[in-house]
Amino acid sequence: MPAYNAAETLRMTWQDIPKEWVAKVILVDDASGDKTIDVARALSLDVIAHPHNVGYGGNQKTCYMEALRQGADVVVMVHPDGQYDPTLIPQLVRPIVAGDADMVLGSRFLTPGGARRGGMPFYKFISNRFLTTVENLVLGRRFAELHTGYRAYSRHFLETVPFLRNSNDFVFDTEVIAQAVAFGFKVGEVPVETKYFPGASSANFRQSLEYGFKTLWTMVRYLAHRTGFRRTRLFTH
Ligand SMILES: Nc1nc2c(ncn2[C@@H]2O[C@H](COP(=O)(O)OP(=O)(O)OP(=O)(O)O)[C@@H](O)[C@H]2O)c(=O)[nH]1
Numbered sequence: 001m002p003a004y005n006a007a008e009t010l011r012m013t014w015q016d017i018p019k020e021w022v023a024k025v026i027l028v029d030d031a032s033g034d035k036t037i038d039v040a041r042a043l044s045l046d047v048i049a050h051p052h053n054v055g056y057g058g059n060q061k062t063c064y065m066e067a068l069r070q071g072a073d074v075v076v077m078v079h080p081d082g083q084y085d086p087t088l089i090p091q092l093v094r095p096i097v098a099g100d101a102d103m104v105l106g107s108r109f110l111t112p113g114g115a116r117r118g119g120m121p122f123y124k125f126i127s128n129r130f131l132t133t134v135e136n137l138v139l140g141r142r143f144a145e146l147h148t149g150y151r152a153y154s155r156h157f158l159e160t161v162p163f164l165r166n167s168n169d170f171v172f173d174t175e176v177i178a179q180a181v182a183f184g185f186k187v188g189e190v191p192v193e194t195k196y197f198p199g200a201s202s203a204n205f206r207q208s209l210e211y212g213f214k215t216l217w218t219m220v221r222y223l224a225h226r227t228g229f230r231r232t233r234l235f236t237h
């Protein structure tokens with residue numbers, strides 16, 4: 001769990017995790033201003049505390065490095081803000097264990113109307129659809145959604161893709177998808193629900209706009225790399 005000011009929602013998120021499916025719950029706190037660390041320790045999670053705030057992508061880097069260090073075969077990212085349903089963890093893990101995928105995305109758009117019913121703001125819904133369409137064109141795939149924060153990775157994936165070179169910001173999530181395609185990994189999608197509610201953490205308008213432009217820039221970089229125009233270390237070993 002990449003956590004930032006998640007004290008209010010962490011316990012309920014943790015309670016819904018199917019414990020028989022999960023060997024370890026690692027929480028990385030990104031210098032929250034609230035009691036996230038205290039709640040995490042009370043729940044006996046493996047806690048790593050960043051001494052300073054790095055950002056959502058930087059937080060994931062620490063999460064994945066620690067999971068690899070602890071010997072994980074499959075790693076699932078669950079946001080501690082309660083927006084994604086942890087009871088669906090088995091659905092994300094199964095395709096990896098079966099060898100059908102090395103990365104699984106929990107898609108909020110596979111159930112028609114689901115994202116809006118879950119309270120996704122209209123502007124996020126529209127920009128998500130737009131960006132996903134552009135990305136599909138560039139990547140040559142047909143994903144239902146590329147902006148979900150609910151994802152699972154195989155160990156092999158995390159040991160192959162150079163995710164430490166990614167942004168420390170939200171666009172980390174887009175870069176990983178472009179890397180998955182660039183490295184030829186099989187990416188699966190399973191339907192998940194989403195809940196937008198007052199206590200959940202949500203990227204604000206400015207952050208979302210910045211994320212949108214950085215996502216498009218990532219696609220430009222991907223194309224430039226693919227065509228040999230300008231290669232980037234994001235997509236090489
Ligand atoms: N490390 C770190 N984590 C963050 C930061 N901001 C948010 N997070 C965590 O990352 C998760 C995702 O961030 P959100 O702000 O919820 O954004 P989002 O879920 O991508 O966007 P929404 O769909 O609008 O909720 C949250 O569960 C936060 O705990 C940050 O600055 N640093």
Ligand SMILES: [Mg+2]
Nearest residue numbers: 081083201202
């Ligand atoms: Mg959120």
